[in-house]
Every structure is written in C-alpha cells, then in structure tokens.
Amino acid sequence: MTRFALQFGQTQSGLTYLERMTAYGICPRGESNIAIVQIGKKAPYEYDLPGGGIEADEDEAAALMREFQEEAGLTVWPTRVIGRAGQYWINKSEPRNSLATFYEVELSADDGDPTEPDHALVWMSSTEALAKVRHEAHAWAILHWLRVRRGV
Numbered sequence: 001m002t003r004f005a006l007q008f009g010q011t012q013s014g015l016t017y018l019e020r021m022t023a024y025g026i027c028p029r030g031e032s033n034i035a036i037v038q039i040g041k042k043a044p045y046e047y048d049l050p051g052g053g054i055e056a057d058e059d060e061a062a063a064l065m066r067e068f069q070e071e072a073g074l075t076v077w078p079t080r081v082i083g084r085a086g087q088y089w090i091n092k093s094e095p096r097n098s099l100a101t102f103y104e105v106e107l108s109a110d111d112g113d114p115t116e117p118d119h120a121l122v123w124m125s126s127t128e129a130l131a132k133v134r135h136e137a138h139a140w141a142i143l144h145w146l147r148v149r150r151g152v
Helices: 060-072 126-132 136-149
Strands: 018-026 033-039 046-048 051-053 074-091 094-110 119-125
Touching: 018 033, 018 060, 018 074, 018 136, 033 060, 033 126, 051 060, 060 074, 060 094, 060 119, 074 136, 094 136, 119 126, 126 136
Parallel strands: 018 094
Antiparallel strands: 018 051, 033 046, 033 119, 074 094
C-alpha cells in the first residue's frame, strides 16, 4: 500500500481501499477568494477543491487542467506544487485512498459552465473554504497554501 507522509481520514475494518492518484488545485481570485466546487443538485452540498483522478494517459498537470474544465468551467495552468497528502474516504460505496498532489494554479480563462452536471463553481474566502471542504487533506492544502503565501 502506498502512503504519503501525510495521511488523512480513517479506514474501516474489513474494507480494502483502492489507491487512486489524484491532482487538485487552489485557484486564487483577488486577495481573498479561491475556486471551490459545490457538488450536488440540492442542499446539503459537498465542497471540494477542483480536481480529481489522473487517467492512465495523463500526467498530473494534464489531469488537473482537464478536471478544472469539467468541474469548474475554468482553464488553468499549474504554477507550483503545494504538497502531497492521502485521504481515505468512501466514494459511492467504494473505499478509496486518494493520493493527491495539490497545486497552486493560475486562471487563464473563465470558459463557462462545468460539464459535470452536479458540479458548480463557487468563489469563497479561504476561511469559509477551510470550514466547508469535506476532506481533511483539502483543508490541509488550503491552510498550507495560505501559510506559504503569507510567508509564515
């Protein structure tokens, strides 16, 4: 089993967690807002950083740019790696360990609506995002990004 130095979430006894390489991004707009994906057709919603699984024919950057387009309708360019962390979770009854690389990205274009029907782009403050993202690894990435950005 692959493990990153930082591993979030808890495993449940008797379940086998499928490892999935993933890439997520923090896309700032102005000094206070970042792009967050709202998931669901009606409340209560779930919130994630834009990103997701890396396909066999992709590298991290290509997957990240595709996922931003699909989930948020944004064209982005990865500018730097923030860090890596694993997240145990259960996605649609499938136990997973999301082995994520988190990037800071630069917004190139706001192209329109997401192509994934249950996803919507929301811009929120990093403080609000910290409280709302469903995965601890995403909250860690936001906090780490804030600290690096502020020189802490």
